[in-house]
Amino acid sequence: MTMTAEQATWFAGTFEKLVANIGQAVLGKAHVVRLTLTAMLAEGHVLFEDAPGTGKTMLARALAATVQGSNSRIQFTPDLLPSDVTGVTIYDQKTQKFEFHKGPIFATIVLADEINRASPKTQSALLEVMEESRVTVDGVTYEAGRPFMVLATQNPIEQAGTYRLPEAQLDRFLIKTSIGYPDHASTVQVLSGSSQRDRTSTLQAIITTAAVADMADLAATTHADPAVLEYISRLCEETRNAAETRLGVSVRGAIAMVRAAKVWAASQGRNYVLPDDVKELAPVVWTHRLVMDPEAEFAGATPDVVLKRVLAEVAAPQQRASA
Incomplete structure (x- = not known):
């Protein structure tokens, strides 16, 4: 069953209410908030590559407060163990039974701070x-329940004592983006309210976690025409065939694009996906999935450049295949 036009209008209206509510705590970053909500409703995860102090923790708290969910924060360090993330089974002498004590991963929104500082063994606990x-x-x-989303962060500048995320784990992040510093007006607004340490404390929940799960199910019914699916497939193939890449976009990456594009289309009041949705989301959904050839990378090639060229060379469909 495909989403109706009325359902798409309701979806877009609710989506904007969520964006506006989170925007009360995360000032001047509406586009990043939209991307994060898109990932949540597509049941994916987000990787933020940002300098410290740009509001990533605030975003996680605001998102959890808006959907009436729980949130947890895991500070990844070199000595962090997998059981510190997932939980551990402990023998209770009183009951003479083993009991599982849940780790911080059991929350609606999990902030995995500086994920690349943990050992590969601990990182793999998230897979x-x-x-x-x-x-x-x-x-x-x-x-883990629904909704469930990991917001992971890594510092692009300070690389001492870090472990690079393996491609298998990068591929599990639906979106990779950055919040960045706010503009001048937003910075002044933040400073004027600096006496309030946690701006999320005054946020009111807009919907429940059960409603978020319903919205995710509804977004999945957004129509994706076979012509759009073929367009996504051709783009993925071109990233694999590019001379500068060792690995292009995987099938998981193609599926991620379809899921994200459906939510993105619905958030704009449409019950169908356009090629423009794919083009707009490609940089945040696909760039981190490209593995560059070392020689090409040394010569200055970047995933952004490769993806821009592929988007320019592959013609978007002009009409529906099912028409």
Whole structure:
């Protein structure tokens, strides 16, 4: 069943209310908020590559408060263990039974701060839960619930003592973006309210987590014409065939684009995906999935340049394939 025009209008109106509510705490970053909400409603995760102090923690708290959900923060350090993330099974002498104590990963919004500072073993603890929204500990599986989203951060400047995220984990992030510093007017507004340490404390919930899950299900029914799907497939193939790349966009990356584009279209009041939706989302959905050839990278090639060229060379469909 495809989303109706009336449902698309309702979806867009609710989406804008969520953006406006979060915008009370995260000032001057409406586009980043829209991308983050798109990832949540597409049931994906976001990787922020940003300098410290740009509002990533504030965004996570504001998002959780807006959807009446829980939030947790994990500070990734070199000595962090996988059990510190997922939880641990402890033997209770009183009951003479093993009990599972849930880790901070069991929350609606999980902020994984400086994720690249943890060892690869600890980073891998996130792979299952990010892909399947569940955690397996000692052979027992525990559901993370819906909605569930990881907001991970990494500092692009300070690289001492960090571990580069493997491609398999990067591929599990639906979107990679940055918040960046606010503009002058927003900075002044932040400074004028500096006496209030947590601007999310006054936020009112707009919808419940159950309603978020319903919105995600509704967004999945947005129509994606076969011509648009073929366009996405051709773009992915071209990134794989590019001379500058060792690995192009995977099938998971293509699926991520379809899911994100459906939410993006619905957020604008449409019950169908346009090629322009794909073009607009491509930089944040696909750039981090490209693995560059070392020689090409040394010569100055970047994923952004490759993706721009591919988008320019592959012609977008002009009419529906199902027409």
